[in-house]
Amino acid sequence: MVNVAILGYGVVGSGVAEVIHKNANHISEKAANEITVKYVLDVRDFPDAPFGMRFVKDFSIIENDPEVQVVVETIGGTGAALEFTKRCLAAGKNVVTSNKELVAEYGYELLHMARERNLNYLFEASVGGGIPIIRPISQCLAANELNEVYGILNGTTNYILTRMVRAGLTFQDALREAQAKGYAEKDPTADIEGYDACRKICILSALSFGSHVYPRQVATEGISKITLRDVGYAESGKRKIKLLGRAVRLPDGKISAYVAPHLVPDGSSLSNVEDVFNGIVVKGDAIGDVMFYGRGAGKFPTASAVVADVIDAAKHFKARKYLDWLPGGDDVTVDSAILPTRWYIRANATQEQAGNSFGEIEMLRSPDAPAGEIAFLTAEFNKREIETRGTDLDILARIRVLG
């Protein structure tokens, strides 16, 4: 029998307990061993919790129980989650997590601790919720030199943008829905301002390019400045606005990563990624482009990935998995402001002024545009270049364009 402890009985942790209980027979077959939840640790009380699990408030009960071989950390953040993860690894326990903040900040250190002890630290659920992406990048695409990874990495913001466009909801109402569905982070600022997508692109960068990338090295912009007017102009240009994370390996081997809203063309694979779904494109030298798609957040999709890691851990006691990367550092990354893209600009200006400042432009129309306002797409410029242009215009919005 494999005894599991769950730390944090919130959206994901309770989903993990439910999936392990509901699919017990199937999971035991896959793991070639019975998997049972021996403890659940949470700061809250759950008097009506099902499955007869033992709830504890003292972490040392789990830490000191030699029967617990796999610990699921679904507390989130870098406080107690970091301390408990280190103590679990130090106590010889394998750890599985959905906590991308922890992996993005401390992934190298924790993988190193696990490696030294011949343990596994697994985090399939940390990017893309239920989408298989960590294993495919580390294993299935291992033969490729990967040079770019990008996509819609946050379910909450994609849900908000979809609901604003499709149902005409306000930003706040759409956010409330996402929170009620269990998609949002405890502090939804992490979703809205792009920090969550930033953590995920850090993890994808480390896996794809082999060195730790820290969130502080990734220029990050969220969707809080996107207006319905921008959405309307984008629509008139047959485009949708999506929050993307993107990381590129440059010819000199340096990594450049950022998170920002983009206009993506209608009909492209990413434009059809709606609601809570995520879509992640990986570019390899042998495979070309490959896209991963599925539910990027939510109780059961995320639990699906966590429980798969539990099964994997249970099947590989004392056999290290493939996850690893080199330490990070200032010389690993370069400023993403050097990456060229086309730009969408909304400004109080005339077409002639815009043309004088930006050269060749493609005008966008909006039936309810106020007098004096225009919107257009530019040719390719990097961020530094675009910021030096149009300084004499009243620029209201500046958003990258994909493709």
Ligand SMILES: NC(=O)C1=CN([C@@H]2O[C@H](COP(=O)(O)OP(=O)(O)OC[C@H]3O[C@@H](n4cnc5c(N)ncnc54)[C@H](OP(=O)(O)O)[C@@H]3O)[C@@H](O)[C@H]2O)C=CC1
């Ligand atoms: N929700 C989702 O769709 C997804 C979430 N994730 C990640 O999974 C992790 C968990 O997310 P989620 O389940 O949504 O978060 P929740 O806030 O729903 O769950 C966390 C639980 O841990 C409890 N907790 C907080 N501090 C402690 C502590 N010191 N000891 C024990 N328990 C504690 C919380 O109690 P209290 O509420 O009282 O603080 C809460 O019950 C996060 O890292 C998140 O980013 C990843 C993919 C998808």
Ligand SMILES: N[C@@H](CC=O)C(=O)O
């Ligand atoms: N808040 C996150 C949860 C999953 O990682 C999201 O919305 O994507």
